[in-house]
Amino acid sequence: MGKTLIIAEKPSVASDIAKALGNIKKDGDHFENDQYVISSAVGHLVEIGEPEAEEVKRGKWTFAKLPVVPTHFELKPIEKTADRLKQLTRLIKRKDVTELVNACDAGREGELIFRLIQQHAKAKQPVKRLWLQSMTPTAIRDGFAKLRSDAELQGLADAARSRSEADWLVGINGTRAMTAFNSKSGGFHLTTVGRVQTPTLALMVEREEKIRKFVPRTYFEVHATFDAKAGQYAGRWFDEKFRKGDDEHARAERIFDTPEAKASASARAKAIVLKCLGKPGIVEEESKPTTQAPPLLYDLTSLQREANSRFGFSARTTLSLAQALYEKHKVLTYPRTDARALPEDYVSTVGQTLEQLEETNRYGQFAREIRNKKYVRPANKRVFDNTKISDHFAIIPTLQLPKALNELEEKLYDMVVKRFLAVFYPSAEFQQTTRITRVEGEAFKSEGKVLVNPGWLAVYGKEADTEETGNLTPVAAGEKPKASEVTAKELQTKPPARYTEATLLSAMEGAGKLIDDEELRAAMQEKGLGTPATRASIIEGLILQKYLVREDKVLKPTPQAFSLITLLNGLNVPELTQAELTANWETQLARMEKGEISREKFMAEIAAMAKHIVKQAKGHESDTVPGDFADLATPCPRCGGAMKENYKKFSCTKCDFGFWKILAGRQLSVDEAETLIRDKKIEGLEGFRSKLGRAFNANLRMNDAQEIEFYWDEDEGKVGEGADPVDFSTMEPVGKCPKCGSGVFELESAYICEVAAKKEKPRKCDFRSGRIILQQPIEREQMVKLLTDGKTDLLTKFISTRTKRPFQAFLVIERKKDEVKVGFEFPPREPKAAKAPASKGKAKA
Missing domain, CATH: 1.10.290.10 (Topoisomerase I, domain 4)
Known part of the structure; x- marks a missing residue:
């Protein structure tokens, strides 16, 4: 009698299934009895890619090799989980395994994980689908009693595979086309784009542009203190006739200068003060109970x-x-x-x-x-x-x-x-009081909120106090409190706040709300940009790619981010910068799941989109990319011709003089470029970033060869020594420095000891380690292991600078006298097979 192999998405689910089905013992890396074999993936084990014969290596990303539309997609094991894939493949190929059950998570991604494993292993067995939304033993047993057929989930499988391949096509062609475009003038300027990361970046750039263009407006508020028999209370004037209009800054309590007003805002505010000061008020009060439900559970x-x-x-x-x-x-x-x-x-x-x-x-x-x-x-x-x-x-x-x-x-x-x-817990209960005090016909509002029954707030103890704004001083019936103090406060409107990670996550989650098309907006209602599992890595990826920087608790787009969005808008490829692309895909994929459109039709549209992106990039040069670029008033220092800003440079329209807009991660403004050309120097510039990721200040000058170079005041030392110290107080250490015991922190390009980052002389510590070593990204979790245990896991993506071949190694802490550094430790070679010819200089993986 054959056995059924059940493949879950995670080991914990495999364990839960084994317990629910009963009498299934663990056998090494899986569970097994006379009827079932139960094992699991650990998320994705296989990734898609182009056939090796069609693959183009990174250094050869030229337009001649684009667009990339493979004849088919090949599956490649993910190196980190290759052992798990081998284990599953062995189980699938067992002769006694006659049926498979897809027990991966009930959704598009779970379906894809199983289907790719099935394809990689060339599985021939019939398949049934376990569909679970609950992991209780009863729910699991009920699920096995109602296994669904493989054909029933074919639409979901098509949608899953199509989404994965579409992301690959758009990401590869977009990234390679923009990289080829930016590398035309020499070098290799990696410019990554993606369906999720680039619209997320566009949100950041749009917000930053609003902040830069924001012009504060002055307004006035009138505040009063009222004397009642029981004590004092505060009130704020408001316009009872106010109606919300197009002015986003207008509020009932704000007094602005307006064309239709007979007097200035200042004069109107002062008139209210003079009118009300020392006068009695008539009180109107409403007090009513309100409730606040407990927040939902966390996703x-x-x-x-x-x-x-x-x-x-x-x-x-x-x-x-x-x-x-x-x-x-x-x-x-x-x-x-x-x-x-x-x-x-x-x-x-x-x-x-x-x-x-x-x-x-x-x-x-x-x-x-x-x-x-x-x-x-x-x-x-x-x-x-x-x-x-x-x-x-x-x-x-x-x-x-x-x-x-x-x-x-x-x-x-x-x-x-x-x-x-x-x-x-029950809802928290409050008593909400709103008091209007009218003085000479002018209305002042006072509000109080008292916690009557804490309900769920009791769980948070003292945190409940933050929900209480206090009770109002009581006013007796018929009493007329006197406005003993009335003042006009001059204030200014504020620009939109920069994104923190918290607000950016909210913006990504709610990106669909900004879409005008009702059908597309509905498709994004439950999706947003990215998924809960990927949003953190999207943000970290944007930081690693130098599109964003963290400053204290806020995230700021870099000049590279502005350049990318300018380029994509100039090339007229809005699908790469707007959430509508995700919304459109979600609409079509939902229809595919229902069998309303074919996978072939959808993928043909994606291939056409990839070709369009490449065509647009091929059809422009850096000085022909449309954008909101300036004409400089200062003439060219070489020939006197007109100077003009373009996508990448400030350039003369007559001769070949020009200089890059972005220097050391900082973009020069038009005014700064004017000063540099006119005065041959500009001083006191802030916001440059070194290769280490440290911010520094510098001056710029034009030398005799009319080239732009950095210089520092003599007391600031050499290049990089004028750098602002890194503020580590807001950062979380990765671990302890193996040399001096201080904290090691993660910067943009390296992990560095906080003592080593200081400008002290003599330097007390010099420990640092790159975030990318020989093209192998060093993830934070691996650096934690290195600093804690002295050794990382086996890392598999190092590229030798001599042979250009990949190799595997552990990173280890090496100590030699007073020197502490990061070095390699190579895994032992497998013993050679008997009578096998010796291989020269090549270790087996």
Whole structure:
């Protein structure tokens, strides 16, 4: 009798399935009995790419090799998880395995993971689909009783594969075309674009342009202090006839200069002061109860937003912590979710979790109250709702209590547990008071809010105090409080705030709201730009590619970001900068899942789009890219011709004189370029960045050869020594320096000891390690291992500078006398087979 191989997406799910089906023992890396073999992937094990015969290496990304539209897509094992793929392939090829069950996550990505593994292994067995939205034992057994046919999911599989291939085609052709365009004048200027990262960058650039162009407007507010018998209270004047219009800055309480006003804003404000000062007021008051429902459970994006706002954690840090709490400590459920509800059959699991939390000092009283007062109600659709769950449910604590969490893990775990407890509590109850005090016909508003019943806010203890703005001083019936103080305050409107990671995550999640087309907007309603699992890596990728920089808690687009958006707009390829591309894809992919459009039709449109992007880039030169470019008033210093700004340079229209707009990561403004040409120098420029990622200030001058160069005042030292010190106080250390014990921090280009980053002489420490070593990216988690254990995992993408061939190695900490540096340790070679001819200088992988 043949066996059924069940392939889950994650090891934890494979374990849950084995427990639910019963009497299935673990056998090495899988579970097995007489009927079932159960194993899992660890996310994606296979990636798509062009056939090796058609592949073009990075250094040869020229227009002659574009567009790239492969005849077919080949599958390539992901090196990091190659062993897991081999294990699954061996199980699939076992002669006693006669049927496969796709138990990957119930969604598009889960379908793709299984189908690519199936294709790579050349599996011939019939396939059935396990579709789960809940992981309770009952739900798993019910799912196996209702296995779906493979054909039933073909539309979903087509959509999954099409989305993956479309992303590849647009990303590869967009990146190579823009790189080829920017490399025409020499060198290799990698310019990455993508369906998600570039519209995200466009949001950042658009916001920054609004900030740069913002002109503050002066307005006035009138504030009063009223004397009542019971004490004083404050009020603010407002226009009772105010109606919201097109002016985004207009408010009922603001007094602006307007063309139709008979007097200036200042004069009108002062007139109100003179009119009301010392006069009695007539009070009208309304007090009513209000409630505030508890917030929903966390999905990954809301968890990342709040952790960034409360603790300054980056999105990547939050994901890493949540992943550790899930995988290593097993105290949180799967974190890469976009759902904020639980399955409807999870009521009993919630009860068991509360029982566990009752045993803790920190959460025991709240868990006990929830159970004693029966706050957990199956009918509560804010918590239990299958319709609000796609691949995964909300993030909640598991039945296992933590044992040894570090400080950051503890903070995140506490956030999740408190949210889990709070969601079952009643709403918080307030008494909201609004008081209008009219003085000589002018209205002043006062508001008070008193917490009557904390409800869910009790879970947060003292944090509930932030919800209380205080009660108003009481006013007796018929009393007429006197306006003892009335002042006019001169204020200014403020530009839009720069994005933090929290607000950028919100913008990515809600990107679809900005789309005008109703159908496309609906398609993006539940999607946004990226997924909860990928948004952190998108942001980190933009930083790594030098499109964004972190400054304190805000993110700022670099000159390279502005140049890219200018280029894409100038080449008229808006599909690469707007969320509509994702919306359009989601609309078509949803129809594909229903069988309404074919995969072939969709992919033909994507290929046409890739060709259009390349054609637009081929048809322009850097000085013909349209844009909002300036004509300089200062003539060319070489021939006296007119100077003009273009996409990449400030150039003379008659001779070949010109200079780059972007120098050391900083873009020169038109005014700065004018000064440099006119005075042959410009001093006191800020915001340059070294290759290490450090900010520095410098002066620029034009030398006798009419070339632009940096120079510093003599007391500032040589190049780079005028750099502003890095503010490490807002950053999280990766680990301890192996040389001096100080913190090692992650900058744009390197991991560096905070002591080494200082300008002290003599230098007390010099430890640093590049974020990319021989073309191998060194992820933060690997640097953590290096600093903690002295050795990374085996890294497989190093490229030898001598042979240009890839090789594998561990990074290790090497100590020689007073020198501490990062070096290589090579894995042992496999023993040679008997009688095999010796290979010369080539280690087996």
